[in-house]
Amino acid sequence: MTQTTNRILVPVGFSEQSILALDHAVIYAKKTQAEIVLLSVMEDAGLFARLFSSEAEKQMERLKEETLKQLDELIEKHKSEGIRMSHMTASGSVHEEIAEVAKMLDVTLVVMGTNGKPGNFKKSTLGSNAYRVVNNVKPPVITVNGGVAPAEPKKIIFPIVLDRRSREKVGTALHYARLFGSEIQIVGVSRSKEEAQKLQVSLKQTMTFIAEAGIKVAGEVIREEGKSVAEATLNYADSQNGDMIIIMEEGEQGKGLRIFSNDVEKIIYNANMPVMSVTPSKVMYENQFQNL
Known part of the structure; x- marks a missing residue:
């Protein structure tokens, strides 16, 4: 065997x-x-x-x-x-x-x-x-990226968008948060009042789900004038002293807020911390998100 x-x-x-x-x-x-x-x-x-x-x-x-x-x-x-x-x-x-x-x-x-x-x-x-x-x-x-000293990811930065697929990475975030005793910091980058309202709903649902899994979590919706989603996300990760960013690859495209492939690429190449890119899947952790 x-x-x-x-x-x-x-x-x-x-x-x-x-x-x-x-x-x-x-x-x-x-x-x-x-x-x-x-x-x-x-x-x-x-x-x-x-x-x-x-x-x-x-x-x-x-x-x-x-x-x-x-x-x-x-x-x-x-x-x-x-x-x-x-x-x-x-x-x-x-x-x-x-x-x-x-x-x-x-x-x-x-x-x-x-x-x-x-x-x-x-x-x-x-x-x-x-x-x-x-x-x-x-x-x-x-x-x-260069200059990032190896360390356990004690603070995971978790960007969310208005796409149900984006929340598939919750399972991955929970897995590594449990392994390392990490906290998860959620951020939604808004570019309009309407997007901000929708992101607040998604933020609350995701925070509740993570908290019920026994992981320390915090979150907020932000807006940076004149900044792309990638730039705002990277600035936020730095300001929060994050240890790792978890993003969805292939472009996180929602009906409202969209993170296109070039934004994902910018995050990967310009982050001052490791970036974990998660592949979207219809079946991965599917049973966990029925109520999200």
């Missing part, structure tokens, strides 16, 4: 940024008894290199050997953490390979930096692929 393995996928490009993402992943692995799988993706050399396939193959082989050596060194460096770690390499499009491996291994979480070169083979970066990864994998994705 086999036992299901809880896995966290960490794409690495050996930049300072991707190493920092690994340090963040360690925190989650310890709390969930998960195995960390390091993934290094070497992008295809392209048509020009294929014209000189013999030399390209030699170069790729040398790169793979060096990559495996660096992966082994990373695992050895974190050996004292007492966490199960393994590694693998792949070749192809960075975001596509990450999504494929995440699906193949059935990982529960992806943690990645938003700046770092994949294998140093081409100028494309893990950072430039972060949003593509968010939009192509099913499990939550935590993205980490």
